[in-house]
Amino acid sequence: MSTLQRDPEKRVQILDEDGRVRDGATVPELEEDELLEMYREMKIGRHFDQRAVSLQRQGRMGTFPPMSGQEGAQVGSIHAVADDDWLIPSYREHAAVYGAGVDLAETLRYWMGDERGNQMDGQPVLPSTVPIATQIPHATGMAWASKLKGENRVFMCYFGDGATSEGDFHEGLNFAGVFDTPSIFFCNNNQWAISVPRERQTASQTIAQKATAYGFDGVQVDGMDPLAVYRVTKAAVEKARDPSEGERRPTLIEAVQYRFGAHTTADDPSVYRDDDEVEQWKRRDPIPRFEEYLRGKGILDDERIDAITSEIEAEVDDAIDTAESTDRPDPSAMFEHVYSEMPDRVAEQREAFEQLRDRHGDEELLE
Numbered sequence: 001m002s003t004l005q006r007d008p009e010k011r012v013q014i015l016d017e018d019g020r021v022r023d024g025a026t027v028p029e030l031e032e033d034e035l036l037e038m039y040r041e042m043k044i045g046r047h048f049d050q051r052a053v054s055l056q057r058q059g060r061m062g063t064f065p066p067m068s069g070q071e072g073a074q075v076g077s078i079h080a081v082a083d084d085d086w087l088i089p090s091y092r093e094h095a096a097v098y099g100a101g102v103d104l105a106e107t108l109r110y111w112m113g114d115e116r117g118n119q120m121d122g123q124p125v126l127p128s129t130v131p132i133a134t135q136i137p138h139a140t141g142m143a144w145a146s147k148l149k150g151e152n153r154v155f156m157c158y159f160g161d162g163a164t165s166e167g168d169f170h171e172g173l174n175f176a177g178v179f180d181t182p183s184i185f186f187c188n189n190n191q192w193a194i195s196v197p198r199e200r201q202t203a204s205q206t207i208a209q210k211a212t213a214y215g216f217d218g219v220q221v222d223g224m225d226p227l228a229v230y231r232v233t234k235a236a237v238e239k240a241r242d243p244s245e246g247e248r249r250p251t252l253i254e255a256v257q258y259r260f261g262a263h264t265t266a267d268d269p270s271v272y273r274d275d276d277e278v279e280q281w282k283r284r285d286p287i288p289r290f291e292e293y294l295r296g297k298g299i300l301d302d303e304r305i306d307a308i309t310s311e312i313e314a315e316v317d318d319a320i321d322t323a324e325s326t327d328r329p330d331p332s333a334m335f336e337h338v339y340s341e342m343p344d345r346v347a348e349q350r351e352a353f354e355q356l357r358d359r360h361g362d363e364e365l366l367e
Contacts, residue, residue: 011256012232013222017284019292028231032299036308038079038226039294042071042287044312045095048104049261051316052094052111056265060324061112065092066261069224072286073188073255074158075099076229080237081156086124086146088139088157092188093128096158100125104319105326114329115337124153132193133163136172136185143181147248154240156184156233162193164210165201176250177214182240183250184233185211188223190259191281195272211252223255224286227293258284331362 014025021027030038049068055061067074070092078087078099087093087100094107101123109117110128118127129135139157146153163169164187176183187207191198204210211218217239221232236251243249258281262269269278294300335342335350342350 011220011222012228013225014227014231015225015289015293017289019289019296021293026231028227028234030230034079035294035297035299038075038230039287039290039300040308040312041075041095041099042226042290043308044104044315045071045074045098046287047312048094048098048107048316048319051320052108053261053265055108055320061108063264063266064111065264066259067092067094069258069260069281069285070188070190071095072226072290073186073223073229073257076226077156077186077233077253077255080230080233081154082237084124085154085156085237086126086139086142088126088135088142088155089128090132090135090159090163090188091128091130092160093158097123097125097128103322104316105322108319108323109326112323114326115333116329117323133159133166133168133172135159136163136166136168137175139185140172140176140181140183143176143183143250144179147180147182152182152241154182154184154237156186158186158188160193161187161189161191161198161201161207162196163187164207165193173211173214173250173252177211177216180247181250182248184236184240185250185252186233187252187254189254189256190223191257192259192263192269192273194263194267195269206254208252208254214250214252216250216252218252218254220254220256222284223257224284224289226286226290229253229255257286258282331357 013022014027016022046068049066052061052064053066056064074093074096078096087096089097097107098104102120102125106117120127126135126138136157136159139155143155146155173185189198189207193201206220208218208220219232222228232253236253239249239251241248260278260282291300291305332350332353335346338346
């Protein structure tokens with residue numbers, strides 16, 4: 001494995017903390033329109049995140065997992081794949097699934113308790129996965145099936161640093177290495193798995209180096225630098241889709257970043273981390289960093305930023321209105337779509353629920 005992957009101080013990075021191109025860095029060739037779209041998606045991801053947390057605090061939505069700080073990794077990576085490549089998210093990839101075409105209103109509906117918001121409308125995106133790491137073997141199986149069918153699609157699976165401690169991580173990556181699946185395993189290393197720090201997840205110096213044991217490449221990238229994330233993801237896509245020599249190969253990407261907020265709105269991060277640590281990471285905030293880069297290239301100015309801000313605020317307002325005006329699902333829907341065939345114990349629970357419902361009515365029961 002290269003020193004680049006072993007040494008945290010030499011992870012792939014293009015922009016410094018002030019948005020300047022580092023000496024010797026290779027900037028990916030992106031058109032002005034795409035750079036602007038990446039910026040807009042990062043901004044809307046942050047604003048959506050803030051509004052969603054506010055909705056939860058007002059009692060208008062259930063538990064929500066904030067993603068502020070992780071916009072650069074999500075937007076940079078999703079722009080590197082093709083429209084028909086598959087995205088397999090965990091539960092915090094709001095900006096990534098938006099970039100893949102999933103409407104913000106649908107994401108809100110899901111976190112408001114409406115499972116219909118998790119039914120993707122034709123997009124190659126799997127539903128959100130809350131259990132840790134369970135989506136990784138699914139993603140590998142999908143990639144293998146696609147390869148056996150002779151397709152030329154890539155399958156990008158997102159997960160957090162905590163997922164690398166699960167057996168599903170080992171099983172999925174081991175299978176991918178053996179069968180050369182067209183997979184990208186994208187680890188959002190945001191330093192904390194709820195209250196467990198990254199150093200308690202593994203004794204390995206990096207998560208990226210774990211790929212060596214599975215027989216394929218791993219790379220560590222500054223996850224708060226969208227250009228660097230785009231570059232390494234694009235290289236992984238090319239390796240998975242149509243390499244110049246040899247088999248299509250998977251890649252493990254470790255995007256080093258930070259979760260500015262709580263693990264979920266049910267969490268209090270002040271119990272397990274210091275404010276100084278958060279402020280230190282906020283100096284690497286991907287949005288102002290990318291904004292300064294675009295200003296330096298003459299792509300952004302105050303007037304354009306104001307126009308983008310107004311546009312995304314209106315879009316998020318519309319998404320909230322749409323989600324809240326949708327008829328609520330029938331409460332008994334909670335028993336459906338959990339198993340392909342409903343077990344007796346779940347059927348008994350549904351029957352007991354219906355009996356209570358008949359006796360007390362929906363409003364009294366749900367209170």
